[in-house]
Amino acid sequence: MDEGRVVAAGYGDVTVVVDEQDDLFYTRAALEAHCPGAGRVTVHPTPASGHPAALAHDVLYALGKRLAPGPDSPDVWLDSVKAAWQAAAAWTQATGVRHVLIPRAHLLTPRRIDQLLTWRTATEVQLTLLWQEKARKLPPALAQVERRLSSRDSFEELLAEPGPIPARPSFPPGASMPAAPGAKVVAGVSRQPSAWLPQEPRPASARQVQHAFPCVGAMATAHLVQAVPSVDAAAQGTAVLSALAHPLAAGALSVLAFTRVGLGRLRSTRDLDIAGDVSVIKIHGIAHRSCALYAVPDWAQPLLAAARAHHRLKPHPEEDSVFAPVMRCEARHLRAHAECLLHLNVAALVDVLVP
Incomplete structure (x- = not known):
């Protein structure tokens, strides 16, 4: 040479x-x-x-x-x-x-x-x-x-050179899913941790939706109801959360931060429960009696996209939970991360599952 x-x-x-x-x-x-x-x-x-x-x-x-x-x-x-x-x-x-x-x-x-x-x-x-x-x-x-x-x-x-097109499309920044004509906000859903508990009464319209479509994904649900607005989160806390290395931990904790539901509610979250553009996520309740659709804020979209990409790295049955590995085998590590996210106040939402 x-x-x-x-x-x-x-x-x-x-x-x-x-x-x-x-x-x-x-x-x-x-x-x-x-x-x-x-x-x-x-x-x-x-x-x-x-x-x-x-x-x-x-x-x-x-x-x-x-x-x-x-x-x-x-x-x-x-x-x-x-x-x-x-x-x-x-x-x-x-x-x-x-x-x-x-x-x-x-x-x-x-x-x-x-x-x-x-x-x-x-x-x-x-x-x-x-x-x-x-x-x-x-x-x-x-x-x-x-x-x-x-x-x-x-x-x-x-x-x-721009490089190859990503093999799996990522979320479009700032994307949001338009509400379907006639769609309504799911009444009875508050922005508190107690939202949609099974014992709480729900309006007839919401009961009809859940009875007719107990397990449909986020895209189908978005044509029936409008997503619940996300809970505001401190910018400092979201920045720390976005730097977490494992996508399942980052994705799961981000859902707790903007929905205020307990970690146990993520047991049934499937791939199809996250919209293609990651603008909404469907959270299921016990026996699908209290499922709700939540809007995903911009800061959490890349975290959920990564959790879904991690899930897709190997084939899964359609009903498999996206977050099951982190809840089953690594729950104590999830709690340790949650305890460090002081600005997001999610530790209590993890403790209900982790002994």
């Missing part, structure tokens, strides 16, 4: 930029390209970390997620390689990331490169790796790709 030449090799949506001279231009360009709002993220691998899930944690960090430290951390369940990469895939899909750049990729072990390529297959993002080492040291997984770039301009053109 001629001195100063940069070679880029593409295999599908994977590009390897071989920069043997370790030219600062390419690293700087990759760093400046980081713009999650535009669907492009630059991930910084943690140097010399022996943690099996370290690279997945680096991806989560680049996506704006923060893991609580310590051996007793509520995020300890993300120490698992599989769980960490599933969380990274869900956030990537939900936030519409299209292009991911990774500088210093030559420092990654073959195992982590395999993890990265598996994650890319699941998310279908465009992946660009900066290999600041000799091309002959490329591992077999990357050595098979060949596409040459001969100038800095070519690399800048690569960064200017």
